[in-house]
Amino acid sequence: MIEPPASEPLLAVNGVHAGYGGSEVLRGVDFAVYAGEIVTVLGANGAGKSTLSMTISGVIKSWQGSIRFKGAAIERKPPADIVAQGLIHVPEGRRIFPNMTVRENLDLGTYRRARSRRAANRDRVFAAFPRLAERQSQRAGTLSGGEQQMLAIGRGLMAEPELLLLDEPSLGLSPLLVEELFALIKGIHAQGIALLLIEQNVVQSLEVAQRAYILDNGCVVLEGPATDIEKDPALRRAYLGL
Amino acid sequence: MLSPVILLPAILNGLMTGAIYALVALGLTLIYGVLHIINFAHGALLTAAMFAAFFAYTLLGLDPYLAVFVLAPLFFVAGYALQRFVIGPAAHGEDRNFLLVTLGLAVLIENALLYFFRADTRTIDLPYAFNVIELGPAFIAVPRIVAFVTVIVVALALWAIMQWTDTGKAIRAVAREKLGAELCGINVTHIFAITFGLGTACVAVAACLLIPTYYVNPTAGEAFVLIAFTVVVLGGMGSVAGALIGGLCVGVIESLSSVFFGESLGQIGIFASFIVTLLVRPSGLFGARA
């Protein structure tokens, strides 16, 4: 059967191998994110999810395979160029600047992109996160864990992402904040921003995502519509230990 | 002996010398604070800059206080290029390699200077070098006052760059959180080189301030860098305010101890305070407490 030609994905990862030093972590990963989608990548600890996100954003160089964003190859580009294209990665562990104020942290989000709309974007972030607005001049290192996570996401939004890559944004958040986070993710998606969501919170991630990939030991072992994967108890047991 | 007529001039003169120490230390601490490496080529670069200022005057007739406007940008570019194209690539991100590469660079620069200019000690004669200004009971040489004011201006300018420009913010971001900075689109390699360039520009300014009253030979910079290391430890590794205040303190300590113990023993006070700092407050006056 001949499939109708699908539109080109926003992000296309094909046969990517990558790792650290001599040890291979990603062993031929294929996946795609289309415009307007939320895609979630799930997998046990050490499956290679963060390695995958670092490879996409250019911090780790892929050994083999291709990564295309908006139709252009990015696998050889430095992280700054990839940011400039609109692929923004909010990393695991927040990675905010603890020695700088909330406001300076946000402003650096527009270091390479959307600089001329810095003030307007900051107002939008403050509208979305009133807690950050109250703490504009506070050093980021003194924020609570949840506030730091908001700041990390806010800093990512400052750059007007076309694709926002969130690596374990719910890490260390209380259940109530996790609820808020997923509401926020829906809100970001509603603005037309595509999201690649890496999560341990399987149930909620599958709820907001349209499609999901399961990563195990550096390979995609299952992919499909989120609702299908959600309903597949055998696979959930096998790969996620649920 | 403790009369203010002796102490006040000693303190004022100490502050003026200390300003130069502060400037050399500022460059060192800036590079340490951002790249987390100790730049062992700092002294050799200072010597090179002193030679440059010397020849700018003797060959081109350029007053050191004007030469600074050429040499500071020139050394900024040289420092940028050194870090970006030599030190960075050669070190492969390993701290131990950084140490060896900057040490090697120091040997290279010093021997090149020795080869071209021999071990001769050179000085320049400026008409105003011995002019003095009366400050209360003290007579302070004009070049010292110029040096003090310039260092304060440079320190304030650096602080303003760090505080208010995007590049300065990027430097502070890279200093504490490299990955986060990279993911904001900050080119870390570029920021490292800019920082190294700023540190090198600091020694170029210091050289132009020193040359009117000091001598130059192929190892002239070393004495200052040794003291600057003390200042950096005293002020707290990586702290800009610490370098400034530490430098001034060291200048005063040196000057006071030469009043009490005699000219040739002035530096004993510096190293005594260095050891005491290490014992009492290892992270320095402004350093983060461990």
Ligand SMILES: Nc1ncnc2c1ncn2[C@@H]1O[C@H](COP(=O)(O)OP(=O)(O)OP(=O)(O)O)[C@@H](O)[C@H]1O
């Ligand atoms: N900097 C590194 N150097 C060497 N090995 C690393 C490095 N970072 C990760 N690894 C290894 O790569 C493998 C995949 O790690 P990765 O962080 O990608 O997993 P993950 O799926 O994100 O896990 P988690 O859910 O715990 O965040 C692990 O075996 C890990 O030990």
Ligand SMILES: [Mg+2]
């Ligand atoms: Mg991870």
